[in-house]
Amino acid sequence: MAELRRDPVVGRWVIVNTDDSLHPPDFEKEEHVFRQADVCQFCYGRERHTPPEVDVIRPSNTPANTAGWSVRVIPNKFPALRIEGELNKRGLGIFDISNGVGAHEVVIETPEHFKKFADLSEAEMLNVIKKYQSRFISLSGDRRFKYIMIFKNYGESAGASMEHAHSQIIALPMVPKYVLEELEGAQQYFNFRGRCIFCDIIYQEYQDQDRIITENTDFIAFCPFVPRFPFECWILPRKHTSQFGSLNEEEQHHLANLLREVLSRIKISLSDPSYNFYIHLAPVNQGNPGSYHWHIEIVPNLTRVAGFEWGTGFYIVRTAPHVAAKYLREAKI
Ligand SMILES: [Zn+2]
Ligand SMILES: [Zn+2]
Ligand SMILES: [Zn+2]
DSSP states (O other): OEEEEEOTTTOOEEEEEOSSOOOGGGSOOOOOOOOOGGGOTTSTTOGGGSOOOSEEEOOTTSOTTSSOOSEEEEEOSSOSSBSSSOOOOEEETTEEEOOOBOEEEEEEOOSOTTOOGGGOOHHHHHHHHHHHHHHHHHHHTSTTOOEEEEEEEESGGGTOSOOSOEEEEEEESSOOHHHHHHHHHHHHHHHHHSSOHHHHHHHHHHHHOTTEEEEOSSEEEEOOSSOSSTTOEEEEESSOOOOSTTOOHHHHHHHHHHHHHHHHHHHHHTTSOOEEEEEEOOOSSSOOOTTOOOEEEEEEOOSOOOHHHHHHSOEEESSOHHHHHHHHHHOOO
């Protein structure tokens, strides 16, 4: 028997197989073969082959763009959008156009070519979170940008083109539609109930218990009641906040630990699948949407989006979230 479930934030309907869930062994396995260390531009000693670093964690006695760093942020050599120029919004008949202005950066998460993101040490993961935050703050200072998207593609089938561990940041001159839907849903709920929808989701997760994966003082991770994909995981700050830029040192630590733990649990339960994660943050440079609650969504790449999904926006989820959460909770890390 399946259940139709409606996402309370964006109103999207999904079909969840509640009785005959797919289990980890039912999914195809993907091998991750590392082979290109000898030519990799993200490795030590090849810093001159990338655009100059824009942000970095390195000992003060090492010159910029040389070895010795622990996290390095560089502009993408093949950017989706370019930082120079003005937007020049205009119309072409019924179409809206503007110049492809934006920023596209790469966060090289470790100098070690063969290390996977899920295997970073606590200190390394903390450094990555620190750089996410400092790039977010720095890019937000550019008034042309309205949205900063931080995301990661791990594994070839999830879109990673370099095997050396890295994530990406794209600053956009407009707010993307998926985020806009969440912002509007959150605002409507706030107008109606006077509360944050994401805070209410967290409350419900604590009531139901069976979809929670793990938690610490500042963050909670769970498999949402209305996922789009099997083993989809969300990480949210437990206290209401729309502000990512103001995470303090302790919160950075707790976020790094929880993200690391959830990724290890995914890696162990699902035999190291490819995955994507992205951070849904509030827009920048257009007022403070206080009703929003930032969060991370992690989507293991286990199934393919097919005709029904493309045509309807419905998703068929063959693993119920409480089943997925149980596997993740019980994984021996
Ligand atoms: Zn490398
Ligand atoms: Zn909230
Ligand atoms: Zn979201």
